[in-house]
Amino acid sequence: MINAAVIGLGRWGKSLVTAVQGKSQRIRFVHGVSKEPDDVRAFAAQHGFRLSTELDDAIANPEVQAVFLATPHSLHVEQVRAVARAGKPVWCEKPLALTRAEAARAVSACRDAKVVLGSGNNKRCFASMRELKKLVTSGALGDIIHIEAHYSNEHSTRTVAGGWRDDPNESPGGGLTGAGLHILDALINLGGPMRSVDAKLYEQKPPPDPRDCLAVLAQFTSGATGTMATVRAAPNIWRVHVFGSKGMAEARDEDQLTVSMIGGAPAQTHTYEHVDSLKALAESFADAVEGRGPFLVSPDEMLALIGAFEAILTSLKVGGPAQIPA
Helix, strand or coil, X not given: CEEEEEECCCHHHHHHHHHXXXXXXXXXXXXXXXXXXXXXXXXXXXXXXXXXXXHHHHHHCCCCCXXXXXXXXXXXXXXXXXXXXXXXXXXXXXXXXXXXXXXXXXXXXXXXHCCCEEECCHHHHCHHHHHHHHHHHHCCXXXXXXXXXXXXXXXXXXXXXXXXXXXXXXXXXXXXXXXXXXXXXHHHXXXXXXXXXXXXXXXXXXXXXXXXXXXXXXXXXXCCEEEEEEEECCCCEEEEXXXXXXXXXXXXXXXEEEEEECCCCCCEEEECCCCCHHHHHHHHHHHHHCCCXXXXXXXHHHHHHHHHHHHHHHHHHHCCCEECCC
16 A cells, blocks of 8 residues: 655545545555645545645655645646655656656656656546557557547636636646646557647637637657647547547547447447546556556656647647657
């Protein structure tokens, strides 16, 4: 059992706690850090962990074996480096950083300290996405030609106005930093690193309760292409559709996968047993900490994700395509 601390107890920090506390045999939270302790004191008591106001308190706590960061994005890199210097594994919620160069500093700090770096790409653990990944990796779909992805949710209608999530310096690119990063990671997970992106952002209403649509056309280094879109705010939808030279497959929401092969039988839809994706990813992190296997997202994929993220922001700024450095 890994004893962990969670830094930041807003909506997502609480989600991390409730995903594992009392449910996982691999990880539990024993320490929480919040700048508004009075607001979360009852939550900490409910889940049985110590509460303080500073990251250093959690790092210095000998009971804490790993640290989870659910803090504003601009704080991530220095916080990752501080935890790594203390020799403790660190999980960082996405995005790891706002530029690839900064992400590389975080990855290097963990590599040099020989500690595990985790990231919050929990959608990889959807049952539908795990089965889609197996299908792509097996070669059953043939060479990947194109991938389409869309993820939208209602969170922008439920966030508190004026918070850091409404700050374009913390959450740039409209819906990119929230929902969009998850489908960008899905594209990289299935198609590999990207070569270039061309992005458009259409804004109908500014924060609070924003209304905007982000669309991206991408080319992978393999030569395949991809498209992704996210709308703030819309009813929740997750769709990732892979087109190959032998067939195609579409992951729809968390548990459903539809497969159709060229010249084969009509499309077959499979529904898989539901998985708590956040708990599954946290347990992948625990496995990596204990040396049982690598974390589900590799450091190279973390860097590829932030490189593509940064290139999308560049594309939006210049109004045209942007290359992604190798």
